[in-house]
Amino acid sequence: MSELDHRFRRGHDDLGLRRALPGRLLPALVAAMAFLAALAAAGVVATAHLATQWQHGALAAVTIQVPRPGEPAADDAQDQTRRAAVQAVLAATSGVSVHQLDEGELADLLRPWLGDSAERLSLPLPAVFALHLADPDRDLAALTTRLDQAAPGTLVERHELWRGRLAALARSLQAAAGLALLLVGGIAVAAITVATRAGLAARREAIELVHQIGAPDRFIAQRFAARASLLALIGGTIGALAALPVLLILAWLAAPLTGLTPRLATLALLLPPPLWASLLALPAAAAAIGWVTAQATVRGWLALLP
Amino acid sequence: MVRLDNIGLDYGPPGGGGHTVLSDISFALPQGGFSWLLGPSGAGKSSLLRLLMLAARPSRGHLEILGADIARARRGALPGLRRRIGVVFQDFRLLDHLSAFDNVALPLRLAGRPEGQVRADVAEMLHWVGLFERAEARPAELSGGEQQRLAISRAVIARPALLLADEPTGNLDDAQAERLMQLLHELNRLGTSVIVATHNEALVARHPAAALRLHHGRLAQAAPA
Ligand SMILES: Nc1ncnc2c1ncn2[C@@H]1O[C@H](COP(=O)(O)OP(=O)(O)OP(=O)(O)O)[C@@H](O)[C@H]1O
Ligand SMILES: [Mg+2]
Numbered sequence: 320m321s322e323l324d325h326r327f328r329r330g331h332d333d334l335g336l337r338r339a340l341p342g343r344l345l346p347a348l349v350a351a352m353a354f355l356a357a358l359a360a361a362g363v364v365a366t367a368h369l370a371t372q373w374q375h376g377a378l379a380a381v382t383i384q385v386p387r388p389g390e391p392a393a394d395d396a397q398d399q400t401r402r403a404a405v406q407a408v409l410a411a412t413s414g415v416s417v418h419q420l421d422e423g424e425l426a427d428l429l430r431p432w433l434g435d436s437a438e439r440l441s442l443p444l445p446a447v448f449a450l451h452l453a454d455p456d457r458d459l460a461a462l463t464t465r466l467d468q469a470a471p472g473t474l475v476e477r478h479e480l481w482r483g484r485l486a487a488l489a490r491s492l493q494a495a496a497g498l499a500l501l502l503v504g505g506i507a508v509a510a511i512t513v514a515t516r517a518g519l520a521a522r523r524e525a526i527e528l529v530h531q532i533g534a535p536d537r538f539i540a541q542r543f544a545a546r547a548s549l550l551a552l553i554g555g556t557i558g559a560l561a562a563l564p565v566l567l568i569l570a571w572l573a574a575p576l577t578g579l580t581p582r583l584a585t586l587a588l589l590l591p592p593p594l595w596a597s598l599l600a601l602p603a604a605a606a607a608i609g610w611v612t613a614q615a616t617v618r619g620w621l622a623l624l625p
Numbered sequence: 626m627v628r629l630d631n632i633g634l635d636y637g638p639p640g641g642g643g644h645t646v647l648s649d650i651s652f653a654l655p656q657g658g659f660s661w662l663l664g665p666s667g668a669g670k671s672s673l674l675r676l677l678m679l680a681a682r683p684s685r686g687h688l689e690i691l692g693a694d695i696a697r698a699r700r701g702a703l704p705g706l707r708r709r710i711g712v713v714f715q716d717f718r719l720l721d722h723l724s725a726f727d728n729v730a731l732p733l734r735l736a737g738r739p740e741g742q743v744r745a746d747v748a749e750m751l752h753w754v755g756l757f758e759r760a761e762a763r764p765a766e767l768s769g770g771e772q773q774r775l776a777i778s779r780a781v782i783a784r785p786a787l788l789l790a791d792e793p794t795g796n797l798d799d800a801q802a803e804r805l806m807q808l809l810h811e812l813n814r815l816g817t818s819v820i821v822a823t824h825n826e827a828l829v830a831r832h833p834a835a836a837l838r839l840h841h842g843r844l845a846q847a848a849p850a
Contacts, residue, residue, distance in 0.1 A: 331727070524718065528720060532735060533710075533732075534735055535704040625679065625680060
C-alpha cells in the first residue's frame with residue numbers, strides 16, 4: 320500500500336487541497352502561536368534558571384552577628400576575643416564556607432540607613448559572618464548552641480522564609496509559563512482543526528467520490544495531514560525566526576542580572592542551550608501538531624461515511 | 626457474485642422512524658452477467674444501486690457482493706471491494722477542479738498503476754469515447770453528453786469486476802447510446818458483471834437481457850428476459 324500512497328503523493332493534487340487548505344491563513348495563525356510559544360518557553364527556561372539560582376545562591380546564606388566582637392570571650396582563659404571564638408567554632412564546622420564582612424562591606428550594608436558617615440559615628444558595630452551551607456536544608460540547632468557557648472549573645476539568622484517565598488514565586492512563574500505553553504498548543508490544535516474542517520467542507524464532493532471509488536480512510540487522511548503539517552511547519556519556522564531577535568534583546572537586557580557580560584560576538588551564548596533547543600524544536604512541534612490534528616479530524620469525519 | 630436476501634432499506638434515522646424505500650428484495654446475479662434495472666421514477670433504482678456500490682448498508686436482510694458478506698465485513702475491507710466496482714452516477718459526480726484527463730485517471734492512480742500506463746490507458750479511453758481533444762477541459766466546460774461519456778470512462782477505466790450504471794444514456798443521442806452498449810457488451814465479454822438502470826425502453830427492446838423490475842421499492846420481476 321505504500322506504493323499506492325507514493326504514486327498518489329507525486330504531485331497529483333487530486334483532492335484539490337492546495338485551494339481547500341490555502342497557504343496563507345493557517346501559516347499566519349501558526350506563526351503567531353509559535354511566536355507566543357517561544358516567549359512562553361523562554362519564560363519556563365528563565366524561571367527554572369532563577370529558581371535554581373535562588374535555591375543555591377546568596378539566599379542559601381546564613382548570617383551570624385557577634386555583638387561586641389572585641390571583648391574577651393566569656394569563659395576563655397587565653398584572652399581570646401569573642402570574634403575569634405566564633406571564628407574558631409566556624410572553622411571547626413564542616414560543610415560550610417565562611418566569609419567575614421570587612422568594614423567596607425558593613426558600611427555598604429548600613430549606608431541606606433546611616434549614610435556615608437557610618438564609619439565616623441563610631442557605633443559599636445557587630446562582627447558579621449556570611450555562611451554558605453553546602454546543604455541548604457541543614458539543621459543549624461547544634462551550631463547555634465555551640466556559637467552561643469563560645470560567645471553568648473551571638474545571633475544566627477537564617478533566610479529561610481525568603482528562600483521559601485522566592486521558591487514559591489519561581490514555581491508559580493514556571494507553572495504560569497508552562498500553562499501558557501499548553502494553551503498555545505491547544506489553540507494551535509483548535510485552529511488546525513477548524514482549518515481542516517473547512518477544507519473537508521470545501522472538498523466534500525471530491526472526498527465522497529474518492530471514498531466511493533475505493534480510497535481508504537488512511538489515504539485521504541494522509542493527504543490532508545501532509546498539507547496541514549507542511550503549512551504548520553512553515554508557520555512554526557516563521558514564528559520561531561520572529562521570536563529570535565525578541566528573545567536576544569530580552570537576554571541582552573537580563574544579562575547584567577544573570578552575571579553574563581553581553582558581547583555581540585557571543586550573542587549565541589546569551590540564550591541558554593535549553594532555549595535554543597526549544598526554538599529549534601518549535602517548527603517540528605508545529606508540523607507534528609498539524610499532522611496529528613489533521614489525521615484525527617479527517618478520520619473522525621470519514622468514520623461517518625459507510 | 627451479487628446476492629440479495631430479503632433486503633430492505635430505510636432512509637432517515639437508524640433504528641426506525643425513517644421511510645422505507647426498499648423491501649423484501651431477493652435475487653442473485655452470476656459473475657459476468659448483464660442485467661437491466663427497470664421501473665418508474667422513484668421506484669428505488671438508484672437506492673438499490675447505492676446498496677450494491679457499498680454507499681449505504683442495508684437496513685435489513687443479507688447482502689453479498691463480489692463474494693463478501695457486507696453485513697459482516699469490517700469497514701476496512703470495503704475500500705478494496707469498492708475499487709473493484711465501477712459506477713456511472715446518475716448525476717455524473719465529476720470533480721470540477723480536475724481536467725477531464727485527471728478525472729478518468731483517478732481510479733487507476735488510486736489502484737497504484739504506474740503513471741506511464743495511466744497515461745496510455747486514459748488516452749486510449751478518451752479516444753474511444755471521442756473526448757481526446759477535450760482531455761484538458763474542465764467538466765464544467767463540457768456538454769451534458771460529454772460529461773456523461775466522461776463519467777462512463779471513469780467507471781470502466783480500471784476494468785471493474787462489477788459495473789453499475791445509473792441512467793447512463795440520459796444525455797446521449799441514439800448513436801452514442803448504441804456505442805455505449807457496445808462498450809458494455811465488450812466489458813461483459815471480458816468478465817465484468819453489468820447492471821444498468823434505465824427508463825430508456827427502446828434501448829432495452831433493442832438489447833434484450835435479464836431484467837430486474839422495481840415497483841414502489843419491491844421487486845416486480847426478477848426473471849431472465
Ligand atoms: N437520500 C434520501 N433520503 C430520503 N429519501 C430518499 C433519498 N434518496 C431517495 N429517496 C427517496 O427514495 C425513493 C426512491 O428514490 P430513488 O432515487 O432510488 O428512485 P429511482 O428509481 O432512482 O428514481 P429515478 O428514476 O427518478 O432516478 C424516492 O421516493 C425518493 O424520494
Ligand atoms: Mg435514480
